Amino acid sequence: MANRVVMPKLTDTMEEGVLLQWYKKEGDTVESGDALAEVETDKAVMDLEAFASGTLKKILVEPGYIVPSGDLIALIARDDEDIEALLAKEKMPRTRQVGEEGKAAAPAEEAPAKTTSPSPQQTKTQSDTTPEPEAKPKAASPPSAPIAHTDGEIKASPLAKKIAAERQIDLSQIQGSGPAGRIIQRDLEGLSAGAIASTGAAPLNEAERVELTMLRKAIASRMIQSKAPVPHFYVTSEIDMGKILPLREALQKDGDTPRPSMSDLFIKATALTLRKFPAFRSSYAGDHLNVSNAIDIGLAIGMPEGVITAVIRNCDQKTLSQISAEVKDKAARARVKKLKPEEYTGAVFSISNLGMFDVESFSAIITPPEAAVLAIGSILEKPVVSNGEIVIGKIMKVTLSTDHRVADGLQAAEFLKALKSTMENPLSLAL
Numbered sequence: 391m392a393n394r395v396v397m398p399k400l401t402d403t404m405e406e407g408v409l410l411q412w413y414k415k416e417g418d419t420v421e422s423g424d425a426l427a428e429v430e431t432d433k434a435v436m437d438l439e440a441f442a443s444g445t446l447k448k449i450l451v452e453p454g455y456i457v458p459s460g461d462l463i464a465l466i467a468r469d470d471e472d473i474e475a476l477l478a479k480e481k482m483p484r485t486r487q488v489g490e491e492g493k494a495a496a497p498a499e500e501a502p503a504k505t506t507s508p509s510p511q512q513t514k515t516q517s518d519t520t521p522e523p524e525a526k527p528k529a530a531s532p533p534s535a536p537i538a539h540t541d542g543e544i545k546a547s548p549l550a551k552k553i554a555a556e557r558q559i560d561l562s563q564i565q566g567s568g569p570a571g572r573i574i575q576r577d578l579e580g581l582s583a584g585a586i587a588s589t590g591a592a593p594l595n596e597a598e599r600v601e602l603t604m605l606r607k608a609i610a611s612r613m614i615q616s617k618a619p620v621p622h623f624y625v626t627s628e629i630d631m632g633k634i635l636p637l638r639e640a641l642q643k644d645g646d647t648p649r650p651s652m653s654d655l656f657i658k659a660t661a662l663t664l665r666k667f668p669a670f671r672s673s674y675a676g677d678h679l680n681v682s683n684a685i686d687i688g689l690a691i692g693m694p695e696g697v698i699t700a701v702i703r704n705c706d707q708k709t710l711s712q713i714s715a716e717v718k719d720k721a722a723r724a725r726v727k728k729l730k731p732e733e734y735t736g737a738v739f740s741i742s743n744l745g746m747f748d749v750e751s752f753s754a755i756i757t758p759p760e761a762a763v764l765a766i767g768s769i770l771e772k773p774v775v776s777n778g779e780i781v782i783g784k785i786m787k788v789t790l791s792t793d794h795r796v797a798d799g800l801q802a803a804e805f806l807k808a809l810k811s812t813m814e815n816p817l818s819l820a821l
Contacts, residue, residue, distance in 0.1 A: 392466065395441075395462070396462055397457040397459050398429070399460060401431065401433070401734075403432055403433075407459065409453055409454070410435065414426050414427075416446055416447065416449055420442075420443060422443045423439055423440065424440045426446070430604055433605055433731075434730070444468055446464060448465040457484070461484055487549075547572065547574050609697065622753075622755070623791075625803055626787055626788070628785050629788060633815065633816055638652070648718060655816070658705065663812060667808070669761065670762045671739055672796055673761060684703065686737050687701070687739050689721075689740070689741050691720075693724070698729070701735065738760060740762075741766065743765075744765070751787035756791055763790075764791075765790075766786070769784050
């Protein structure tokens with residue numbers, strides 16, 4: 391019996407995915423657990439595995455197309471099995487090409503779909519958004535001199551050509567990072583309309599259409615689900631960082647342990663505080679709260695197209711050096727979309743740190759079903775009174791956003807007071 395391969399729904403926010411490339415071609419033998427294709431979700435790039443063994447009999451979607459979660463993209467069956475009758479009954483996938491996000495999804499028969507087996511070379515080069523091994527995505531910049539194309543033809547993917555035409559970019563001036571120097575989508579990231587003009591400057595007063603990335607669309611949807619129905623309130627407190635900064639300096643000089651960042655210190659301090667305040671590791675469920683026993687904290691990681699939250703599990707049970715090492719690893723993988731779903735979902739509390747951007751204070755939006763998020767600002771030098779004298783202090787503002795259905799102002803103030811006490815007496819963080 392034939393087995394359906396569908397675009398997965400890997401997280402509760404994922405509504406569609408981009409098929410980046412097929413690892414298998416029609417007629418290939420497939421074992422359960424084999425990687426069939428590479429897909430881009432709202433937050434990561436990952437492999438789609440086969441859940442059955444057999445022959446990959448039919449591929450219905452070409453690389454470079456967006457497919458709603460749950461829609462059929464391929465069929466695995468016995469080598470001698472006739473799948474035509476099954477295909478006649480199946481609902482064909484609704485697809486649209488990357489770069490056409492403003493258009494409604496169309497059935498496969500109205501949009502180009504996979505009907506013939508690609509050659510190995512086609513399978514290798516059709517993805518625009520797949521990172522090459524060991525390559526680091528970066529924005530292209532105009533070269534000092536034109537790039538020579540020895541065969542007289544500019545090698546570029548269809549999507550790159552489409553973007554170049556829309557933005558009036560001269561592809562002959564771009565160094566491709568794809569296979570054999572092929573220009574792909576990421577080579578054009580960061581280039582605005584007319585940045586490397588092919589037909590002159592872009593017309594004045596003409597707005598540029600910029601399609602939302604999968605991540606940005608997911609953030610937009612998620613924030614509507616949060617800000618509208620969740621009654622936020624905000625409490626701000628100032629923390630004297632005079633003791634924790636020397637401790638951090640001493641820890642950074644210890645060559646045997648990872649250097650802790652300010653975010654690492656707050657993760658550890660918040661985890662210890664959450665032990666005492668179960669409401670802030672709870673989620674609202676109508677007539678009751680679900681209180682988590684595990685203290686799993688999410689840290690917002692900034693990327694060019696948006697923000698993803700890397701989750702550090704059981705933070706209260708880990709040392710500062712363990713937390714620091716895990717944060718560095720997950721932040722690096724988050725920025726190249728290599729986190730697994732379980733590594734960016736399931737937090738019970740989140741932290742967002744904008745202190746490194748000279749932001750004095752801000753209010754963060756809660757990510758459901760969490761009940762709170764902590765926003766961390768910059769450390770500022772301010773005059774403070776100490777022992778009857780005015781001295782220069784190192785002061786940081788933190789703001790706690792709380793779901794008012796879960797906790798009230800008094801509880802939020804008590805939470806911040808306990809967190810402030812830990813940060814101002816930080817020896818427990820180094821244990």
